[in-house]
Amino acid sequence: MKRKNPIAVNLYFALAYRFLIAMELYTLCRLAFYAFNQDLFQNITFSKYLYMLWGGLKFDASALIYINAIFILLHVIPAPFKYNDGYQRFCKWLFIITNSIGIMANFADFAYYRYTLKRTTATVFSQFSHEQNKFKLFIDFLSDYWYLFILYAVTIWFFIRLYNMITVKRESRFKWTNYALQTVLMLGIALACITGVRGGWGFGTRPITLSNAGEYVDTPDQMSLVLNTPFCIFRTLKASKLKPVNYYDEKTLNSIYNPIHQPADTAAFKKLNVVFLIIESLGKEHVGSLNKDLMNGNYKGYTPFLDSLIGQSFTFTNTYANGRKSIDALPSVITGIPSNREPYILSIYSSNETTSIAKLLGDKGYETAFFHGAPNGSMGFSSYTHLAGIKHYFGQNEYGKTGDTDGTWGIWDDPFMQYMADEMNTLKQPFFSAFFSLSSHHPFRLPEEYVGKFPKGPLPVQEIFGYTDMALRNFFNKASKMPWYNNTLFVLCADHATLSYFPEYQTTPGYYSIPIVFYYPGGDLKGKTDKIVQQIDIMPTVLNYLNYDKPYFALGFDAFSKNPDNFAINNNDNFFSFYQGDYLLIGDGKINNALYNLKKDRLTKNNIVDQEPAVTEKMNKYLRAFIQQYNNRMIENKLTAK
Template sequence: MRNRFHYQPRYFLFWLLLFALGRAVFLLYHYAQHTATLDAGTVARTFLYGLRLDGSAAAYLSLPAFLLLALGGLLPRWRGARALGAYTALAGVVVGLLTTVDLELYKAWGFRLDSTPLQYLDTPGEMAASAGSAPWLPLTLIFGALLAAGYGLYRRLLAPLPPAPAWFPRWRAVLVGLLYIALLVVPLRGGVQQIPVNQSDVYFSTQFPFANHAAINVPWNVVQSLQLGEVKPSTTVYLPDSTARRVVAELYRPAPDSAPVRLLRARRPNVLFIILESFTAKLVGHLGGEAGVTPTLDSLARTGVSFRNLYASGDRSQKGIVALLSGYPNQPTTSIIKYPRKTEGLPSLARTLGRQGYRSAFYYGGELAFANMKSYLLAGGYQRLVERQDFHQRDQNSKWGAHDHVLLARLLRDLRQPQPAPFFVTAFTLSSHEPFEVPMRPRFPGTDLDNQFRSSVAYTDHALGQFLRTARQEAWWSNTLVVIVADHGHPLPGWSAIQSPEKFRIPLLLTGGALRPDLAGRQVTTFGSQTDVAATLLPQLGLPARDYAWSRNLLAPDPAAAPGGFAFYCFTDGFGLMTPDGELTMDNVAHQLMYRAPAVKDRQLLQGQAYQQESFADFMRR
């Protein structure tokens, strides 16, 4: 005899099984084009990794049902079977419809169903025309089969609803119902980890994007994309489209003498790309910041190549990662990394170098599921990811994960193993992120945030120095270019204003054994952005950078339209443009200048408006 209090787990299981059925249908529907290329283990992993989003979606769908069952504990004569059945039937129809529609849309669009079709509701004629070629009969049959399978599964697992035992007090029944509701919190957020579940948690394949797509839960994906909200470009429109395109094209048109400086002794060296969390120029001595906080970086500026006027493209880690590794500008009201289907179309240094035989890896002491970074990195071609779960529990000694000396020690140990040459390895530090914990005596005592931040930056600089001193003794060092750059700046110390250029200025240094010794201490003074790192690096490796349309070579002559270079950056609802003439900041909502340096010319205002408009239009088109 069925127990009333086993009903909630069976109800949750019902949705898990239904989602597994939907995934099987998806794999079968795309068998010839995609699934046939997957081995059996990869197919199985689409179900295994997909469980986290399936569980989250099942928890959301179970929540109303569990509330109904808890209510039934208060009203013993109301069994609630009819209300529960009606709710489940309605939800099942919606899930079945989304699953079926997704089958054909994926074939046409190459990404799982999200809120995109809602954009066409105001043009029903175009929507009908687009849907005219769909195979309606097979899709209708699939939809009917899904409904029939769901009904059979419901009858098997859940009908009839058992009555509550007569001997069981009502208040206990209510408590049991509330306990089941509380337990849903774990699958709702995809586990007990620090960061709630997102698409990155189900991405697992570096070889087959389709396998990652198959692991996504469609109802969860639709609701999540609705939560992101519709991004409207109206606030970024300043100029006629043709004018904006022309002005931006001029900014990226190379000067007649466009032969860049050659920095390297080797044509195809290893590349070690180190991204420093929150390293603001305000604390970097060789950039005019406070002395004594970053002695390692200041020493590298004397022995390597330093870029004096580099600015972050945005103000968050996920924005900096995309700007650095894809050469793609930020958006003022959102971030492209939130949209895996958009980031899959971006160029990527890992993919570009992978085509030339480079082996790639990404090291991070925290959770790469944060802000969809994992899905972005896998789609970008990284062949190996090392993150928090790959470190021993005793080494996860920071709120965010493994501190930077642990991360760099792991990186050094792995690089000592025989490496297929050449390699492209990226390491992303985290200890200088809030709450500014450091596993050593703070260099700047005190509990105020400014000194805590200074101490965290000083710690990471120290850990980097130790790593580089040891790395110089390794066999791979002589043929390695090391790129050191920050993911973004920081309002601390001093709480810079949200639009202030000093908040966005960051270090960029080149060092390593592959660098020509005669270039020690060279300073590059042209103004540039994180987005320019890709097009600066690739020509040094003898590779074209044509795929990186929003990136320019900082070692080549400046474009005629921007003598001395330029750096565009975004903040919430606004943008800034830095040139040798000074800063210009703009409020996108009011379409009003926030600040314009006295020497700034009208041309710079036009360029900033054009860049904001055209870069955001490019984001919307993807």
């Protein structure tokens, strides 16, 4: 198999060449995966598939850096012994064996995908861990797909031939200059590897995960054409796998809690524009009009404009985020799906078929857009919003004016919101748009011209809330002069709460308390009630308010409904915080750890779980129903109204 006269080249050229061999083989595997399963992917144009192949390179590079980390390290160590023949032979077989395993994983999904309709993840190890007949299963697979093994053997033969086409040229003398240069190269290659594993570089860029494939596809099932199997396995090694739950039979379960929403009446659909304003870290604590009981009624808060807007809006006394991270918020608000133990869009279930308010309104003829002033790709928002059916994405790339950046996260809120108002004015009505702010984020800096302009509080973020509140004021001032303004329903909420100062917010419910405000300048939607409302309630509340006329899936409730059994929920450290009526129950469906009467015990100091068995039993019934609906529907990919 070895060439008689391989070409001797520089070690670093050889390293790059062999990495490119692996990249090319992964692209061939992606082509073969599509060829074997083409009938399962409909309506994919040639240009769209080329875009998927392009996107796949990012995931291939990440997977191959994971697989070849040791091989790369052995080549970049600044030492003369790495040129020895025995050392290079060891590196050769390390490279061939480890990458052959990765290629084998891709080959397995050529056939296995038809049974799961997903790329294989790390759960496959637990899935087959208790099988007693693993050898027989392997033999059966071999007999059914013998041609894949032949194709695999030919691929590995070809792989070895390509590897052997070049050899590493020996260094005749290894001087101190070699050590210096190779140390610099080692650091540069390490930086390139970190960038490749993360899928990009930037302060707000998270390491890519399965959901980032959504940026290159039209529907979640197509994500498998962008991903590769080793990447899916690596990125889910520590992922939480939900377990099926069977507390109730199907009929009883749906009578307690059913996430399929039916049209409420036959009233005509109202074609209002819908605008979501999601404010970074704006805990309810910092809004004066929502805390009139603090400091003996003298608390002013840090958001004077929002206070005035709330006076013209409808809001609620008990409003909660469903998570504590920005990445938890978008699926909760736009898709009606909260995170559970880990962010939904980072979970192994992120490729499930879902719906969203953007998709549903898009089907009604709405134009849809998302605005976020960070570099495109930050936080995985562009990938998620694409999967959620939002057609237009406006980020820092589209904004273009680099002089308005804060140097860390992206464009300051005020200029970006002015830009957003102008862009929204170009959208065809009716439209849906969502905005996610960023200035009220650590390191809590202000534009120089605003330093000292806003009240400072005991927490550094509170001064920044003054700036973002001003940005909101300027946005509404500009929007109010536009023709679409009076025909628009605005929904303002936070992505999550942040640092707390008052003891009333240094509690479990306080850590999740955020404002949720509905403002309709052209209508009479005004008032305030004590009802419990959460982020996942926003989607069904808006759709029902518009008289949406088709069934849809959302795990939340209509906040304007008179249903007394609604609840709010969030999850932390594997226990649920479950809010219903005046009470907070903390438990996991099996064990009830604590029960608090929030109306009488705002500081949650008095655990009454043993004193109120009837309340605990009722709340646990609904908690179990939620867990069963959530887990089973995630596992069975039933997150739509089909």
